[in-house]
Amino acid sequence: MARIHCLGGGLVGSFVTKELLKSKHEIHLFDIEEIETKAILHIKDAIQADHSDADLIINMLPGKYGHSALERLKTLDKKILDLSFSEITPDHLIEVNATILWDVGIAPGLSNMLVAKAMSQLPILDKVTIKVGGNPQQPDDNWSYMAPFSPHDVIAEYTRPARVIRDGKRTALPAISDLHSIEVDGNQMDAFLSDGLRSLLDIKCKHMGEYTIRWPGHIQKYISSQLKPDDLVQQWKFNPDIPEFTWMEVKVKSADQQLTWIIRDGGKDGDSSMARSTGLVTVACALLWLDNPKMLSRGIHPPEDLPIHIIDQVIAVLQKNSVSFNKI
Numbered sequence: 001m002a003r004i005h006c007l008g009g010g011l012v013g014s015f016v017t018k019e020l021l022k023s024k025h026e027i028h029l030f031d032i033e034e035i036e037t038k039a040i041l042h043i044k045d046a047i048q049a050d051h052s053d054a055d056l057i058i059n060m061l062p063g064k065y066g067h068s069a070l071e072r073l074k075t076l077d078k079k080i081l082d083l084s085f086s087e088i089t090p091d092h093l094i095e096v097n098a099t100i101l102w103d104v105g106i107a108p109g110l111s112n113m114l115v116a117k118a119m120s121q122l123p124i125l126d127k128v129t130i131k132v133g134g135n136p137q138q139p140d141d142n143w144s145y146m147a148p149f150s151p152h153d154v155i156a157e158y159t160r161p162a163r164v165i166r167d168g169k170r171t172a173l174p175a176i177s178d179l180h181s182i183e184v185d186g187n188q189m190d191a192f193l194s195d196g197l198r199s200l201l202d203i204k205c206k207h208m209g210e211y212t213i214r215w216p217g218h219i220q221k222y223i224s225s226q227l228k229p230d231d232l233v234q235q236w237k238f239n240p241d242i243p244e245f246t247w248m249e250v251k252v253k254s255a256d257q258q259l260t261w262i263i264r265d266g267g268k269d270g271d272s273s274m275a276r277s278t279g280l281v282t283v284a285c286a287l288l289w290l291d292n293p294k295m296l297s298r299g300i301h302p303p304e305d306l307p308i309h310i311i312d313q314v315i316a317v318l319q320k321n322s323v324s325f326n327k328i
Contacts, residue, residue: 001025002290003053007046007069008060009035011238012083012105012149012282015275016060019283025290028054047072056286059084062150074098079289083109083282085153087160089198090300100300104285105278107132107210108198110263110318111250112303113311115200118252118259120308125205125254131182131191132248133213134274137266143235144215146242148274151233157212158222162193163201165208170201176219178209184247185264190214199302213247238272246273260328268322277323284317 002025006017009031017039020027029039030046042049047069051057056079059069066084073080074096082090082102090102103109111130119125134148147154161172179192196210227235248263265273288310289295295310306314319325 002055003028004286005030005051005054005057006039006060007058008062008084009033009037010060010062010149011272012275012279013060015271015279016058016083016282016286019279020286023287051078052076054078056081056290058282058286060282063087063153063156070100074100081282081286081289083278087156091199091302093300096300097298099296099298101285101289101296101303101306102300103198103303104282106246106263106274106281107248108196108200109278109281109303110314111196111210111248112200113306113314114250114261115203115252116304116306117308117311118254119203119304121259122252122254122257125203125252126207127251127253128200128203128205128208129251130196130210130248131213132196132210132246133189134246134272134277135189135213135215135244137243137245139215139217143221144218145236146238146244147233147236148238148244148246148272149278151236152229154236155229155232157194157196158219160195162195162209163197164193164210165197165201165205168204168206176223178211179219181216182213184213185245188216190216190219192219199304202302203304240270240272243267244273246277248277262324262326262328263318264324265322276321277318280318280321280323281314284314288313 004025004027006029009029017029027039030042058081060083063086066086067088074093078098080098080100081104090100163172176192181188182191191211194212245266251260265277267273
């Protein structure tokens, strides 16, 4: 039995903790607020807490705190999963004694793993396109949106320049650029560039970009809005009573060959689709790592570093938990 420390009990963090409680391991949850959980709860600053007795640490703090946590944790000889999606990515850390697997969500995360699978099957990568979003199942007359994770991290997606690959070279384009209409489950939705490629920018490819998916009118309303981030946090507050879904398409082209995966989830048993599709990847990586201690060498690893047979097992966990997973 291993001791797992979960840092952060937000929407995704609470789901991950709940799922890990089904395992044979001892689960500790660290958060500054009282949270209803069957885990061993520590109401304290997760960054300042002592994690020296953990076998595996899962960093699920909001982005603005996530990197600070890793700065403290990096000296520990521990397995660390990072889901904080901090703007400063873990590969910038120095003097690291831990083994860190970062961006273990749906996108980035599962999207990276599918690109890795494509690399193992195709001779070269000509074009990689990732389209992903978590949205209400039906649009409304307001924002047609509610934030399934830290709203401030959502705002960062809308403001941070989108790093892409064009003609084999890295470049940065304005956030929310290349806005266009796509079809999702028979509905017309908007897609626009966002800064979600992260470690995938290191992969050799001619063209690559990630797009965020929203209902028509949402991003136009954001562009014209004069609201401050804290106001948007309130207006985008997640409502568990509103049906929602998460949808992702990963398309990889190589000359006349093409691989396409479509992942969809509509939530289940009161758990949101984004918490499930993100958190199940995290849970799978955690349990597989504990079962395969030599899965990764010491150092800092993006999701695409995982062995293909481990990636296949992660996919199997999602399918077992009723996440729709289609390869075209």
